[in-house]
Amino acid sequence: MLIAAAILVLGVGFPLFLFPKNTDVDFAWTVASPIMAAALGASYLSASVLEVLAARANTWANARVAVPAVFVFTVLTLAITFIHIDLFHLHAGVFSARFVAWVWLAVYVIVPIILGIVWFRQTRIPGSDAKQIAPMSPPMRAIWLASGLILLSLGAYLLVAPISASALWPWPLTALTGRAVGAWLIGFGVLSAHAGIENDLARLYPIFPALTLFALLHGIVLIRFHTDLDWTRPSAWVYALVLVGWLAIGLYNWMSPQKHAGDLAALEN
Secondary structure, eight states: OHHHHHHHHHHHHHHHHHOTTOHHHHSSBOOOOHHHHHHHHHHHHHHHHHHHHHHHOSSGGGTGGGHHHHHHHHHHHHHHHHHTGGGBGGGOSSHHHHHHHHHHHHHHHHHHHHHHHHHHHHHTSOOOOOOOSSOOOHHHHHHHHHHHHHHHHHHHHHHHOHHHHGGGSSSOOOHHHHHHHHHHHHHHHHHHHHHHHHOOTTTTTTHHHHHHHHHHHHHHHHHHTGGGSOTTSHHHHHHHHHHHHHHHHHHHHHHOHHHHHHHHHHHHO
């Protein structure tokens, strides 16, 4: 299921990231803002890494960090799709846009159902988790939990009131793109809070390469479309600083020889 999800998000991510001005013909809806389209593409591409690495794990404890976040994100995206169904290319004159829109709808209807069933069945399998390999320090665990709360709160605000909440974002948002960003933030919030609850760097291995790629790709988006950001807003600088922080966290936990060896051993065992 995770591999299938990774393939699907790669199919969405590459066109958005590489050709953000072509969403009228190669995406499910028209994203008028190129920086918004490219940022969505960067998020989808980094999510594919999370899903592939989780799928490689041989134990549920080392794979499950990806599942609740993906499930919540897909459910929210399905709800957003129905709320703004009139903006989707379901009846577009261009075949490619119409095809992508119907595939999008089918994917976001089917994936949450199958993933929910698979997740439920997995939790019914008897057994216990292996001993924690690399617990976090209390301050680091608190950061993960606090980050989760902040992301969940901001994401919920964007979902409920996307237009007013867009004042907190570094580039203009519509109701649809605002809610799309909100779904991503809630997904990341679930991921971050889950990481704090797991409290084991070995079990969190899939996060760190994905977090590194997320920061790098969004950094490219920031440089590529720097003129589209409102640098008079504090949120633009917060956005840039968060990317730097996530890049540092991702690289440190991914590349640290001691932790990396433990992570790979956990995956293999």
